[in-house]
Amino acid sequence: MSRVLEVKNLQVDLPTANGTLRAVRGIDLSVEKGEMLCIVGESGCGKSMTSMALMGLLPKKAKVSADKMEFDGLDLLSLSKKKRNGVRGLRMSMIFQEPMTSLNPSYTLGNQLCEGIMRHKGLTKDKAEERAIYLLERAGVPYPEKRLSQYPHQLSGGLRQRVMIAMALMCEPDLIIADEPTTALDVTIQAQILRLIRELQQEFGTAVVFITHDLGVVARIADRVAVMYAGQVVETGLTNDIFNNPSHPYTQGLLSCIPIPGKTAPGSHLESIPGGVPSLIGDLAGCAFRNRCKHATKGCATDTPTLVEFTAPSSHQVRCPVSVESLKEAV
């Protein structure tokens, strides 16, 4: 397998009136060809900032830095704006959260579907439309020929998201970044869309970075998972490892918060994580999660934990010295 994306120590700083907001604090990510990596975390943990930084869509005042940010051999950090524009849309594309707002209401769907491929690959309109119809059909949109002359408001939310997926696939990208693509949809539609993304991903061998807050979705579609908290990855590993053997107190807390039909006794008291997310302005000393953590020790306030790999073959990594200690003892 070849590595499509490799990021080392990604940081995003946003200047605000109260000081610098360090939204992303040193993230390492890597995605192989044909792999589905899920980034999961609560609102404000920096997952959307990470995706925007990868796509190069952050506003100018946001400072992005990294030790390494390589996309298929291309160094994204040193790429000129023009070259970057040539990569975005052609080789990496994005599916946004809200199909209601991410399509332009005043252009036809055909216009929006074909724009990218005509610009990047210089296809004629007929050829581009042919491909659009093919992909709409693959994405399960009924009457694909008719859709090209329709406007976004004529479609339901689920159909619009299918159009977005077709659009992301137009240029056969190597990498798709999907930022909460099913959050705005009904559960039955969500299941259909997730299945579609998974099928198309496997068929075209595309690498996908899937960003969501829903652990249920992650469990069902991811190959690998990265759990984010306060701008850092606190736990990462294969999906089965994360869900069967959650090792960071935050991951454990998140999983115990969710009532599971048939497993959680109805009406019983749910576990919850007390407190809230710390302010991300300025530096954080020690572990960012320590104020909400059951296992916090004195050392957590002073020593900033690093990601530690504790099972060699499966690359399961945890940013918590306390749980790594106890896991080593268990082994």
Add this chain to the structure above:
Amino acid sequence: MPQYALELCDLSRHFQLKNGVFSAPTTLKAVDGVSLRIPPGETLGLVGESGCGKSTLAKMILGLLPPTDGSVLVNDQVISNGNRFALAKQLQPIFQDPYSSLNPRKTIRQIISLPLQLHKVGDKRSQQASVKQMSDLVGLPERLLDQYPGQLSGGQRQRVAIARALILKPSILVCDEPTSALDVSVQAQILNLLMDLKQELGLTYLFISHNLGVVEHLVDRVAVMYRGKLVEQGTREDIFRNAQHPYTQALLSSVLTPEPSLGLPELLDDSAWANAS
């Protein structure tokens, strides 16, 4: 003790849609002949996809929208449209989005005490005392009372909305997706709070949600709505163990729990349940 805390008799709401100047208007049946009964102290979960009429139903129950047909009985009495004050004392809403349901220009204290002022309950001092008592009850620290909604987190705002809803001591709460705008760790806190309050105050809940995991955890009975009609209702066990209607079955099979071994559910097709009712 009333027989039913909330009773809906054949409730309908139709909207006339104008398609153009010359064509005859068509009728959209947003809610079509819905009958429901909730005994006091029970929690009914109302589930269904977006656009199925859940929120229209909630608006009619709250007296915000007059029904085309049928009636709403609160504690065995018909509440006529003009008498919102009487209704507000018995029935209060909690809305989905705590970011837009609180006035950003009022302090938390003003927001929670406003119902008391409108209903002229007690004097200023007793009002302040009950605001404090209520904020204790919902777990809102007192130092937040003089802050503005913008300074609060989502979970704290939803606690404010709950405190405001409970300050008039109603017996029924209509919760329209109260946790869907919150993170899961906060969602658990709010669900725990709602369950505790129900025990403590003997409340009746109409709990509208599309999250079936949450519904299963919280409710005694479930009603499933599809295209403006109730397609199935029953006890929690009936619906979650032995669903009859294909739409209910489809809904249940699309619940994604964090169990990686299960994979994604089979691709569903609307036609399986569109015509069965």
